[in-house]
Amino acid sequence: MPVPIPGNPLGYTLVYAVESSGGPVLVDAGWSAPEAWAALRDGLASIGVAVSDVRGVVVTHYHPDHSGLAGRVREESGGWIAMHEDDIAIIRMFRDVVRDGTHRSLQADMMRRAGADVEEADDAVAQRPDPPALPDLPLRDGDLIDVPGRKMRTIWTPGHSPGHICLHLEDADRVFTGDHVLPAITPHIGIYPYDRSDVDPLGDFLASLERVAELGPMEGLPAHEFTFPDVAARAAEIVDHHDVKLAGLHTLMSALDEPLTIWEIAGRMTWNKPWDQLSPMLRGMAAGEAAAHLRALEARGVIKRTADDPVRFAVHSC
Numbered sequence: 001m002p003v004p005i006p007g008n009p010l011g012y013t014l015v016y017a018v019e020s021s022g023g024p025v026l027v028d029a030g031w032s033a034p035e036a037w038a039a040l041r042d043g044l045a046s047i048g049v050a051v052s053d054v055r056g057v058v059v060t061h062y063h064p065d066h067s068g069l070a071g072r073v074r075e076e077s078g079g080w081i082a083m084h085e086d087d088i089a090i091i092r093m094f095r096d097v098v099r100d101g102t103h104r105s106l107q108a109d110m111m112r113r114a115g116a117d118v119e120e121a122d123d124a125v126a127q128r129p130d131p132p133a134l135p136d137l138p139l140r141d142g143d144l145i146d147v148p149g150r151k152m153r154t155i156w157t158p159g160h161s162p163g164h165i166c167l168h169l170e171d172a173d174r175v176f177t178g179d180h181v182l183p184a185i186t187p188h189i190g191i192y193p194y195d196r197s198d199v200d201p202l203g204d205f206l207a208s209l210e211r212v213a214e215l216g217p218m219e220g221l222p223a224h225e226f227t228f229p230d231v232a233a234r235a236a237e238i239v240d241h242h243d244v245k246l247a248g249l250h251t252l253m254s255a256l257d258e259p260l261t262i263w264e265i266a267g268r269m270t271w272n273k274p275w276d277q278l279s280p281m282l283r284g285m286a287a288g289e290a291a292a293h294l295r296a297l298e299a300r301g302v303i304k305r306t307a308d309d310p311v312r313f314a315v316h317s318c
């Protein structure tokens with residue numbers, strides 16, 4: 001059932017209910033807003049399910065358009081919330097920085113370090129929704145979800161988030177893909193803070209696409225847009241998309257005569273709108289995406305960062 005995300009061009013999150021002998025299990029829950037809650041409740045009612053019947057909610061990743069309403073479902077049903085342990089760790093951290101009031105300054109500081117000017121960084125610090133409820137069931141790769149009489153297995157697919165999971169419904173030959181594989185768009189892959197060099201989310205994402213492609217042709221049930229017939233084929237297309245983007249970035253970097261900051265490089269990359277027409281928040285996300293592509297090229301040994309300034313990059317000869 002589509003659960004609206006107010007004010008977001010994605011439109012809605014698709015929430016699925018999986019029947020079982022012990023009550024329905026939801027895959028994702030949707031954004032926390034009154035109209036979203038009404039849509040979820042009415043959508044469940046239309047298939048004969050009351051919120052109080054729900055056995056549990058398995059959340060594909062911590063983002064608020066997936067986890068937002070999980071807490072409210074748990075309150076009304078007494079069920080569980082399951083999520084990969086790496087994303088539970090992020091929710092814990094998020095709850096801590098919101099509680100002690102440092103969330104906004106941490107985010108603005110990250111942007112300034114990457115090369116944004118002070119005013120731009122302050123503008124980009126968006127109003128964030130409240131942190132989601134803390135899940136009770138941590139998941140790891142290969143874990144079976146508690147869906148009595150069914151077989152639904154966790155496939156850890158880091159990239160879009162560190163603990164993103166897909167769920168393979170083995171008894172029905174379908175895979176819930178969350179935001180990992182979407183039929184027409186590609187998910188955001190970013191590094192936050194931008195200057196981290198201890199992670200490679202784009203490298204992880206590409207490896208995770210190979211993982212779901214290995215399942216073979218199978219119907220995909222994504223969290224946005226619409227269901228699609230062949231997860232493996234779509235995963236291969238997304239790998240190609242990033243290969244082209246990485247090659248383009250390599251060409252751009254090869255033409256530089258001095259190292260540039262992540263922010264400056266993001267300003268020269270191609271986005272779906274010209275850089276100066278992107279809102280401050282979208283620029284912040286574009287910089288995160290640039291950072292992930294730069295880090296992937298660095299991990300492949302194609303470019304390097306300046307030793308004394310970790311937000312500046314150049315090709316090896318520069």
Ligand SMILES: [Zn+2]
Nearest residue numbers: 061063160179
């Ligand atoms: Zn997401």
Ligand SMILES: [Zn+2]
Nearest residue numbers: 063065179223
């Ligand atoms: Zn999403």
